[in-house]
Amino acid sequence: MSDSDGWNSSARRLDAITVPGRNGTLTPLNSNTFDNVQVTYKCYISKEMSIKLDELRAYLNAFNGYQRLEDTINSTYYRMARYNGSFEVESKDKLAATFDITFDCMPQKFLKSGEVVTTLTTSGTITNPTNYVAKPILKIYGVGTIKIGQSAIKILKSGNKYIEVDCDLLNAYEGADNRNSFVEMIGEPVLNANTVNSVIFDAGITKVELIPRWYTI
Numbered sequence: 579m580s581d582s583d584g585w586n587s588s589a590r591r592l593d594a595i596t597v598p599g600r601n602g603t604l605t606p607l608n609s610n611t612f613d614n615v616q617v618t619y620k621c622y623i624s625k626e627m628s629i630k631l632d633e634l635r636a637y638l639n640a641f642n643g644y645q646r647l648e649d650t651i652n653s654t655y656y657r658m659a660r661y662n663g664s665f666e667v668e669s670k671d672k673l674a675a676t677f678d679i680t681f682d683c684m685p686q687k688f689l690k691s692g693e694v695v696t697t698l699t700t701s702g703t704i705t706n707p708t709n710y711v712a713k714p715i716l717k718i719y720g721v722g723t724i725k726i727g728q729s730a731i732k733i734l735k736s737g738n739k740y741i742e743v744d745c746d747l748l749n750a751y752e753g754a755d756n757r758n759s760f761v762e763m764i765g766e767p768v769l770n771a772n773t774v775n776s777v778i779f780d781a782g783i784t785k786v787e788l789i790p791r792w793y794t795i
Contacts, residue, residue: 580676581620584652587795588615588685612685612795617659619649619679627675631667638679639663647681654690655794659683685795686710692792699785701778704769708792712769713746717787722780729765733783736760743767746791 591611594603623630638661647659659681667677692712696704706712716731718724719740723732733741737752741760744751745768750761769775769790779786 579619579621579649579651582617582649582651584617584619584649584657586615586617587687588612588683615683615685617647617657617681617683619681620676621679622676623674625673627670627673631675631677635665644684647683652687655687656690657681657683657687686793687795689792689794692790694789696788696790697785698777698779698788701776703774703776704788704790705774706769706771706790706792708794709771710793710795711771712790712792713744714767714769714791715789716743716745716767717741718743718779718783719785720783722782724777724779724783724786726767726777727770727775729763729767731767732762732764734760734762 589612591613596603623634641661644658644660646656648656660683662680662682665677665679667675669676689708714726716724717740718731718733721733721736723730731743737755737757737760740752741757742751743749743761743763745766748763748766750757777786777788
């Protein structure tokens with residue numbers, strides 16, 4: 579890889595509303611969603627071009643759906659990306675080739691610092707350092723209620739060891755086993771942007787392991 583446009587960001591999804599008799603367009607207040615972004619890597623192969631190109635195509639086409647995408651240019655974060663299935667060779671000879679590979683990426687650039695687990699054995703706080711609301715993963719031990727801001731998660735029944743709650747997918751599980759019937763959610767638990775978020779839980783909960791999943795755009 580010689581270069582990438584990975585510093586580019588996705589575009590905000592705007593719903594424009596035209597009002598008769600008024601200039602311009604209006605934008606709804608809740609327009610806080612973003613479109614996917616195309617990220618292109620400029621690549622080269624310096625030897626065994628014909629063999630290596632086929633191997634690279636086979637490798638990339640082996641993956642379905644979104645996959646984790648990292649590079650050494652922007653090493654502090656990763657994206658969730660899917661390969662569109664083709665690339666075009668710009669120049670080549672018998673040994674070498676240059677070409678672009680483009681990925682269709684979700685708008686978030688997830689910070690690797692957001693993968694660090696925060697372990698709480700009593701109620702506490704966690705500070706969101708970004709400008710965007712984060713939806714964490716919680717691994718909850720015990721039975722009781724955990725409150726994050728104005729929202730809450732009630733563990734109605736303990737798992738064999740823990741209950742894991744994905745606040746983005748709004749799913750509960752333990753390993754490969756579904757645990758949605760063990761959990762009741764009140765609101766949507768999120769970590770608000772640029773602020774200290776309280777995490778308060780009952781005495782029946784002995785430990786909470788929180789993966790914040792910070793991101794930027």
